Amino acid sequence: SLNNDQGLRVFSFSDGEPTAIVMDSVFDFNDQGVHCSGAGAAVRLGGASRIENNHVTQNGGGIDVRSGCHVDVYSPTVIKDNQADAHGGGVFVSQSSMNVIGAGPFCADGVCMGEYESPVIVEANQADADDSANGDGGGISAALDANVTIYNAWFKNNQARSGGAIAASQGASVAALGYQTPAQTCWSSGNCLQFEDNSAIWGGALYAKGENTQLGVVAAQFTKQSGSAGVVAFVRTDAAVEIRSSYMVQNGFSGQGSHTDDELLEVLDSNQNTDTVLTLDGVTIADNLLTAQVIKNTSGHVNVYGSLVFDSFDVYGAEGNSPEQHFECVMAHENNSFSAGGTVSVVDLQQQPMFVNPLAVNYHLRIDSPAIDYCYDASGNMSSDADYDDRGADEASTPDVHGPYDLGADEFHITNDIIFKDGMD
Numbered sequence: 447s448l449n450n451d452q453g454l455r456v457f458s459f460s461d462g463e464p465t466a467i468v469m470d471s472v473f474d475f476n477d478q479g480v481h482c483s484g485a486g487a488a489v490r491l492g493g494a495s496r497i498e499n500n501h502v503t504q505n506g507g508g509i510d511v512r513s514g515c516h517v518d519v520y521s522p523t524v525i526k527d528n529q530a531d532a533h534g535g536g537v538f539v540s541q542s543s544m545n546v547i548g549a550g551p552f553c554a555d556g557v558c559m560g561e562y563e564s565p566v567i568v569e570a571n572q573a574d575a576d577d578s579a580n581g582d583g584g585g586i587s588a589a590l591d592a593n594v595t596i597y598n599a600w601f602k603n604n605q606a607r608s609g610g611a612i613a614a615s616q617g618a619s620v621a622a623l624g625y626q627t628p629a630q631t632c633w634s635s636g637n638c639l640q641f642e643d644n645s646a647i648w649g650g651a652l653y654a655k656g657e658n659t660q661l662g663v664v665a666a667q668f669t670k671q672s673g674s675a676g677v678v679a680f681v682r683t684d685a686a687v688e689i690r691s692s693y694m695v696q697n698g699f700s701g702q703g704s705h706t707d708d709e710l711l712e713v714l715d716s717n718q719n720t721d722t723v724l725t726l727d728g729v730t731i732a733d734n735l736l737t738a739q740v741i742k743n744t745s746g747h748v749n750v751y752g753s754l755v756f757d758s759f760d761v762y763g764a765e766g767n768s769p770e771q772h773f774e775c776v777m778a779h780e781n782n783s784f785s786a787g788g789t790v791s792v793v794d795l796q797q798q799p800m801f802v803n804p805l806a807v808n809y810h811l812r813i814d815s816p817a818i819d820y821c822y823d824a825s826g827n828m829s830s831d832a833d834y835d836d837r838g839a840d841e842a843s844t845p846d847v848h849g850p851y852d853l854g855a856d857e858f859h860i861t862n863d864i865i866f867k868d869g870m871d
Contacts (some may be wrong), residue, residue: 451477458484469493477785485514492520506538522564529575534587536571548598573606583613596622609653612646624665649680658686676712713746718767722746730854751824752855775821822849831857
């Protein structure tokens with residue numbers, strides 16, 4: 447490792463595979479916090495490490511991972527207040543791989559890293575810091591066939607031009623999930639992966655662009671995102687985004703902040719061939735403050751399965767060349783804006799309360815929610831909910847409408863959720 451206006455620099459030559467193991471270290475006020483490049487090079491970063499207040503004029507203010515390097519970041523590491531004038535305010539990954547792990551401990555070479563009690567925190571990082579209109583991924587930017595896996599992280603107050611928290615482009619693959627087990631709960635039980643108060647013009651939290659680009663999110667909670675197009679997510683130009691067993695609640699500021707907060711989710715296929723895909727599966731959408739519809743689809747493809755949508759705006763709007771949509775097993779506040787079959791219901795929450803305590807941001811299903819035992823497994827992929835409870839729990843006292851599966855991010859289990867029956871948090 448060498449220091450060249452960088453906190454840590456690790457790179458491999460043709461005959462070397464250097465590995466840096468870093469514990470309880472601080473990299474701050476450098477041109478770049480950590481740089482790793484070259485096939486075979488690796489960094490393991492954990493303990494009470496902090497990468498903060500670094501500013502680079504190109505990509506990767508906090509961590510820059512390139513050309514075959516592999517980086518593991520374990521909780522309770524904090525990546526905070528870093529800036530990149532281009533992409534990846536906190537982290538930039540290109541033609542390389544990275545794991546962000548808020549679980550453990552995991553031990554190798556006599557060193558143990560990671561814990562369930564804390565997430566990896568990615569906070570207040572900024573891409574496009576010089577306002578040159580070129581910078582995606584305030585928290586993490588993945589490009590050029592990069593592979594990034596994220597378990598149990600907290601993305602908050604990150605900013606970019608595109609993708610306030612996470613951006614994926616040029617064939618990159620990003621998988622992010624909140625994870626816990628009955629025996630080992632995470633740092634914030636039921637909300638192990640959180641996106642809070644991130645912002646961007648396109649995709650306040652998530653942004654994906656380009657052929658073979660994939661971005662998947664499982665068991666997450668999105669709150670207080672802001673954006674002009676896609677308050678939570680913007681999907682464009684042949685990319686695919688799938689969000690499962692997640693909450694999108696109380697996002698947007700009705701255009702009163704720095705962005706217009708038009709749509710919660712936007713799909714734009716520039717080639718107008720419907721290869722750009724957004725899939726929602728077991729998602730709860732409620733109480734967002736937007737200025738347009740919930741989902742906007744321009745020449746792309748939208749799938750919505752087993753989900754709840756309760757906002758004060760049209761659920762869906764379509765434009766462009768032959769946009770495609772499929773809604774199945776959905777309960778919403780209206781269905782005039784989209785056509786769907788017999789498994790779609792309209793419910794007035796003033797007449798039929800759905801959630802335990804929205805004022806406390808608790809969107810678990812009430813014991814008397816009409817979403818319980820409403821449908822079948824519409825997507826064929828509904829294995830567990832946001833709390834990692836099994837799906838398809840058939841409540842004996844509730845008649846099945848179309849099947850035993852509940853709608854939205856929460857599958858009601860009488861043994862697990864009885865504490866919520868009176869609306870107590």
